[in-house]
Amino acid sequence: MTAPLPLPESFALTFRGYDRAQVDERIDELLAELRLLTVDRDAAVAEAGHLARQLERARAEHAELSARADRLCRTPADPAAVGDRVRHLLDLAHAEADGIVTTARERAAAIVRDAEEAAERRTADARAQAYRIVDDARRRAGRLAAIERRTADRLRRIDAFLADAESLLDEQTPLRAVA
Template sequence: MTAPLPLPESFALTFRGYDREQVDERIEELLGELRLLTADRDAAVAEAENLARRLEQARADNAALRARADRLCRTPADPAAVGDRVRHLLELAHAEAAGIVATARHRAAAIVREAEETALRRDADARARATGIVDDARRRAERLAAVERRTAARLREVDALLADAETLVAEETPLRAAA
């Protein structure tokens, strides 16, 4: 996350207030930064959604593989229909297959756990980044609004001073003519 841009303490004074071009440029800079922060937040949310979709796909794949393994294990060859030597080989093959299936299930469960943990971490990170970006943008917008309010108040003060000066000048002119 980028550090907030420093706001100037004041803008350059011109004849009737602040330099409007300078104020407009600063506002445009802040709006550009806000657009970038919004884009970063949207990208983080999209990444979290993508990871959630991938996790769901991994879960679906895991369920399909479990169903297939269960189906294969339920239809073994009948050892009674073959000779002793073949029966012994089939029993060994069944035992080895059961071990392989158990190992595969453990590995699949570990992969699913790891994918879920990674997705949760990334989702939390993306949400935290998005929240930070939004909070930062709000703070910047609030500072910009405060600068705008101060600028408007100062412009009103300058306008009042100018009006007073114009009144004084207008009142002073007849006095000079009479003297």
């Protein structure tokens, strides 16, 4: 996130108030920064959506692999059709397969859990960053509005002062040349 631009304490005074070009330039700078902050916020929200889609794909893959492992484990060889030695090997193979399936399920559950936590953290971070960006933009807009009100008020006072000065000048009689 970019650092906020410092606001000048005052603008240069000209004959009819503040230098309009300077004020316009400053407002353009603030609007450009506001656009950048909006783009940053939109990118963070898009990243959160991308992570959510990845999580859903991981869940679907986990469900598919679990179903496949269950199908493989449900079709054991018939122990009555084989000898004692083969039966013992089949029992060992079944026990090992059960262990592998259990380990795989635990690992898959851990991966899903980690992915969910990461997605939640990134979503929360993106949401917090978006709120900060919006709050910052609102504060800046408020400051700009206050500056605009103060500037307008000063311009009104200056215009009134100039009008009074012009009317005083119009009312005065011309000075006579001293001979």
